[in-house]
Amino acid sequence: MDFGLTDDQRDIQRTARELLGSRATPDRVRTHAESGQVDEVLWKELAELGWPGIAVAEEHGGQGLGAVELAILCEELGRTIAPVPFLPTVLAAALIEHAGSDEQRARWLPGLASGEHSGAAGDTPELVHGAAGADVIVLVSGGEARLVEGGEAEPVASIDSTRPAARVPEGAGEPLPGDVEAAVDRALVAVAAELVGVCDRALEMTVAYVKDRKQFGTPVGAYQAVSHRCAQMLLDTESARACVSFAAWAADADRERLGEAAAMAKAAASDAGRDVTAAAIQLHGGIGFTWEADVHWLYKRAQLDAVLLGGASAHRARLARIAGARAAAA
Amino acid sequence: MDLTFSETETAFRDELRGWLAENPPPPEPSEGGEDASYAWRRDWQRTLYDAGWAAPGWPVEYGGRGASLTESAIYFEEIGRARVPLPANVLGLLLGGPTLMVWGTDEQKDRFLAPILSAEEIWCQGFSEPDAGSDLAALKTRAVKDGDGWVVTGQKVWTSGAQHSKWCMLVARTDGEAAKHKGLTYFLMDMEQEAVQVRPLRQITGEAEFNELFIEEARIPDEHVVGGVGNGWKVALTTLMNERAGLGFALQVRLRQLLDDLFAAAAQRGLLEDPLVADRLADLHIRTEAIRLLAWKGLTDTERYGQPGPEGSLVKWQWSDTNQKLTQLAADIVGPEALTAGTHWSYELLRARGNSIEGGTTEVLKNIVAERVLGLPRLKAVA
Numbered sequence: 001m002d003f004g005l006t007d008d009q010r011d012i013q014r015t016a017r018e019l020l021g022s023r024a025t026p027d028r029v030r031t032h033a034e035s036g037q038v039d040e041v042l043w044k045e046l047a048e049l050g051w052p053g054i055a056v057a058e059e060h061g062g063q064g065l066g067a068v069e070l071a072i073l074c075e076e077l078g079r080t081i082a083p084v085p086f087l088p089t090v091l092a093a094a095l096i097e098h099a100g101s102d103e104q105r106a107r108w109l110p111g112l113a114s115g116e117h118s119g120a121a122g123d124t125p126e127l128v129h130g131a132a133g134a135d136v137i138v139l140v141s142g143g144e145a146r147l148v149e150g151g152e153a154e155p156v157a158s159i160d161s162t163r164p165a166a167r168v169p170e171g172a173g174e175p176l177p178g179d180v181e182a183a184v185d186r187a188l189v190a191v192a193a194e195l196v197g198v199c200d201r202a203l204e205m206t207v208a209y210v211k212d213r214k215q216f217g218t219p220v221g222a223y224q225a226v227s228h229r230c231a232q233m234l235l236d237t238e239s240a241r242a243c244v245s246f247a248a249w250a251a252d253a254d255r256e257r258l259g260e261a262a263a264m265a266k267a268a269a270s271d272a273g274r275d276v277t278a279a280a281i282q283l284h285g286g287i288g289f290t291w292e293a294d295v296h297w298l299y300k301r302a303q304l305d306a307v308l309l310g311g312a313s314a315h316r317a318r319l320a321r322i323a324g325a326r327a328a329a330a
Numbered sequence: 331m332d333l334t335f336s337e338t339e340t341a342f343r344d345e346l347r348g349w350l351a352e353n354p355p356p357p358e359p360s361e362g363g364e365d366a367s368y369a370w371r372r373d374w375q376r377t378l379y380d381a382g383w384a385a386p387g388w389p390v391e392y393g394g395r396g397a398s399l400t401e402s403a404i405y406f407e408e409i410g411r412a413r414v415p416l417p418a419n420v421l422g423l424l425l426g427g428p429t430l431m432v433w434g435t436d437e438q439k440d441r442f443l444a445p446i447l448s449a450e451e452i453w454c455q456g457f458s459e460p461d462a463g464s465d466l467a468a469l470k471t472r473a474v475k476d477g478d479g480w481v482v483t484g485q486k487v488w489t490s491g492a493q494h495s496k497w498c499m500l501v502a503r504t505d506g507e508a509a510k511h512k513g514l515t516y517f518l519m520d521m522e523q524e525a526v527q528v529r530p531l532r533q534i535t536g537e538a539e540f541n542e543l544f545i546e547e548a549r550i551p552d553e554h555v556v557g558g559v560g561n562g563w564k565v566a567l568t569t570l571m572n573e574r575a576g577l578g579f580a581l582q583v584r585l586r587q588l589l590d591d592l593f594a595a596a597a598q599r600g601l602l603e604d605p606l607v608a609d610r611l612a613d614l615h616i617r618t619e620a621i622r623l624l625a626w627k628g629l630t631d632t633e634r635y636g637q638p639g640p641e642g643s644l645v646k647w648q649w650s651d652t653n654q655k656l657t658q659l660a661a662d663i664v665g666p667e668a669l670t671a672g673t674h675w676s677y678e679l680l681r682a683r684g685n686s687i688e689g690g691t692t693e694v695l696k697n698i699v700a701e702r703v704l705g706l707p708r709l710k711a712v713a
Contacts, residue, residue: 001339001400002332003627004634009331068331207704222707224693227700234699235644242623243616249331264616316612317605323615324602327593 003245005072012069016076019045024082026294032083033162033297038133043084047115052089056097060109067186067251071193071244078197081297083162085118087194088130091187091309092119095138095145098183099176104147108136121187122308125168127156129304132164138176139168140309145180148173160300182255185262188309189247192262192269195305196244199237199272202280202298206230209284226283233279236272243268260322267315273302333626335404342401343408349381350412358415364537368418368494375417375449384447385423392431392439393447399633403579403626410583421491422446422453424577426499429569433516433557442497442518454495456486456519456543457566464694466501467510467563471545473502473517479551480504482519486543488688492528493541495521499569500550501562514562518554525549535680578645582618582625585653588678589618592656596663610659617652621645643703647695650685657682 005013023042032039046052055070056062070090077086093112096104096119111117117135122128131137132155137148152173153166176183207230210221220226247261277299281288288295306312335343355374359366378384387402388394397405409416417423427446430438445451462469471484482502492498498519505513519526525548530538557565593602593611601607628641657679661668668675686692700706 001335001626001630002634003623003630005331203704207706211706218710219707221700222709224697224700224709227704227706227709228693228696230704230706231696231699234704235648238624238641238644239617239620239648242620242627245331245627246333246619246623249333253333264619267612268616268620313609316609316616319612319615320602320608323593323612324597324608327590328597330590330594 003242005068009069009072013072013076016073017079019049020076020080020082024077024080029081029083029162029297030294033081036157036161036164037083038085038164039083042082043086043115043118046084046086050113052086052093052115053113055090056093056109056113060097060105060113062093062109062113067189067248068245070190071248074190074193075197075200075244078194078301079201081162081198081201081301085120085130085134085163087190087305088120088134088163089115089118090190091121092134092136092138094186094190095121095140095176095180095183096136096147098186099145099178099180100147101177104174104176108147111135120166122168123310124307125170127158127165128153128168129158129160129165129308130163131166131168132156134166137166137168137173139170139173140180140184143180145176145183146171146173147176158304160297160304162297162301163304165304182258184309185247185258186251188262188266188315189244189251191305191308192240192244192247192265195269195273195302196237196241198298198302198305199233199240199269199276202277202295202302203230203233203237205295205298206233206280206283209287213285220283220285229279229283233276236276240265240269240272260319263315263318263322266310267312267319270306270312270315273306277302335400339398339400339404342397343404346383346386346405346408347412349383350408350414353377353381354412355414368491371415371418372449372452372494374415375419378417379448384417384449385427388423388427388443388447389431392427392443399629403629406577406579407583410580410587413587416580417449418491418494419446419449419452420577421455421499422451422497425455425569425572426453426497428572429499429516429565430556432568433561433565435553437553438518438556445496451496452491452494453497453499454489454492454521455569456489456498456500457569458488459485460487464691466566467514469501469503469514471500471502472506473504473515473550475504476549479549480517480555482517482525482545482548482550484545486545487531487540489528489541489543490539492521492543493530497521498526498543499556501566504559504562508560511563512560514566515559516556516562516565517550518556519545519548519550520554523548534683535677578625578642578649581649582622582645585618585621585649585656588653588656589614592660592663595660599663601663607659607663610655614652614656614659617648617655621648621652624648643690643695643698646690647686647692647699650682650692653685654682 053062054065058064119136120131120134121138123140131153135150139146153168156165156167158165213220243265247265250258250261280295287293386395386397390396459469473480473482500517500519503513504515525546527544529542531540532538624641625645660675
């Protein structure tokens with residue numbers, strides 16, 4: 001049993017951390033968020049590196065790596081709130097690859113894998129995260145999914161302007177004929193991984209701030225009301241991370257457990273994302289409520305991701321059914 | 331990342347699982363009270379011992395199997411899964427033995443290890459005192475040099491199993507002038523002497539798992555000092571580090587079983603259809619599985635990279651929190667039965683309150699996480 005990454009996976013993680021550390025700086029993120037624009041330069045660079053197709057099969061133009069590698073990139077991009085349509089694109093690709101027809105796969109996957117096309121996916125047509133400017137959108141609803149061409153979407157401003165959203169007409173497009181539930185499970189792991197990255201960054205920024213900020217002659221991080229809340233942020237983040245690791249591993253190696261693992265990961269990460277980023281604002285004090293402090297981008301991203309493809313309650317309801325059926329069978 | 335067991339580990343698990351299935355302990359005696367229950371657990375350890383299963387993690391030279399950390403964790407998972415009790419001498423096996431293996435002299439290892447394994451001599455832990463709980467180094471029990479030995483006077487508390495024990499891992503102050511952590515020495519104290527009085531401490535469940543020790547000029551020979559005079563703090567840390575390592579896995583499985591029982595109880599009453607109950611159960615399910623994953627992650631990181639991650643303190647904290655939430659939800663699901671004295675769920679409800687205090691309070695664990703994992707500054711003590 002080993003929770004560690006392979007050398008190759010560690011390389012991916014390190015490369016991503018370094019690249020995004022210099023490209024997706026807080027200033028650059030804020031500039032793009034304020035104009036509501038995608039960072040086209042960075043997106044092009046990521047596409048050239050083959051990131052959007054990391055988990056897409058080679059026959060469809062991707063790199064053919066697994067859910068673990070995809071989760072690594074999602075987490076790193078989540079850490080920086082990079083204003084690129086990475087997560088929306090890989091969600092659309094996962095849904096099309098695992099639930100689409102041969103024709104849909106051939107039509108869309110090569111473009112999504114190369115980054116030439118961007119995609120989006122969501123389950124609330126009135127607000128699809130990242131769908132503004134997407135070439136293809138997958139709308140999930142009650143175990144079914146429809147593929148909608150981007151031209152039909154109409155931009156809507158969400159609270160998360162690092163990822164422009166759109167409204168998609170209900171009932172539009174063509175159905176995905178395959179196993180939508182299993183495909184959604186893969187997508188859930190990616191969203192949950194991004195949320196873990198968001199949490200990790202929120203904790204890192206908060207710890208740095210409370211060590212530095214002094215009141216009553218002492219760093220505020222020495223007060224247990226503050227330090228214990230930081231400890232709670234770590235517990236929430238690490239619990240969610242463990243669930244995401246398990247789910248990503250299951251997606252690659254143990255598909256029978258993927259459904260349960262994905263629901264656990266999404267429920268844990270959705271709650272952690274909301275709680276940890278809220279705590280980050282609180283522990284930054286007055287500064288945390290200001291536009292310049294940049295904590296709010298994490299909070300806003302977490303809010304959108306937390307409900308994407310089902311919130312924590314929906315996934316807990318599913319888990320109760322799975323675990324309840326198991327208890328009844330025992 | 332590979333969340334499966336290796337062939338060797340699977341073989342280890344299957345062998346143990348097969349053995350446990352074929353050699354279950356007899357049912358716990360319903361009469362004879364605590365003494366009879368204890369004798370039953372001691373017999374169970376002898377059965378394990380005869381088959382070589384009392385402490386598989388111990389090195390072969392001391393009578394163990396030289397099992398890896400992963401296999402030791404599998405051992406506790408299987409003990410929990412089979413719903414058989416832990417060996418009676420759990421403190422000797424998990425804490426005392428491993429501490430002697432690190433700090434003991436050859437004579438001490440020869441003298442003490444074998445009877446721990448066979449349950450011939452039971453061990454207890456004399457660390458906490460009325461005024462030294464979380465702040466262990468504040469302890470006041472004093473050992474004074476006298477000829478070729480020591481005379482010890484003081485009071486210890488929360489000593490589980492003291493009434494059955496032959497030896498006590500005792501930390502006492504041997505130098506009143508030295509700094510707080512420096513004047514301590516680790517002893518093995520013979521419990522079978524008049525100078526040591528054991529008084530049961532009745533807890534909120536009504537039973538007495540723990541005791542107070544009143545020590546009035548007890549004698550300890552020089553050869554029962556462990557790790558050298560004045561080195562007690564370091565030796566005690568070895569004991570404390572072992573405290574959470576293995577046991578956590580048995581606790582984690584126990585939590586899973588209680589949760590399975592609660593799911594079954596909810597199903598029986600048609601309450602899985604109640605969305606509020608289902609939501610709380612699923613929340614516990616996630617917490618329980620996350621604890622299992624974090625426990626394994628901490629262990630395998632230690633095994634592979636020699637460095638434990640932040641998981642250890644998180645697991646204990648989250649375990650106690652989850653067990654308390656679970657037993658509280660049980661009171662809502664099973665109803666009056668959970669509040670009727672003497673029932674399974676009423677016992678669990680009350681016993682769970684101790685979880686966030688014993689073996690490190692949740693508040694202290696949060697301090698440890700904040701200071702050692704997150705690197706936050708420590709609050710200066712009020713003078």
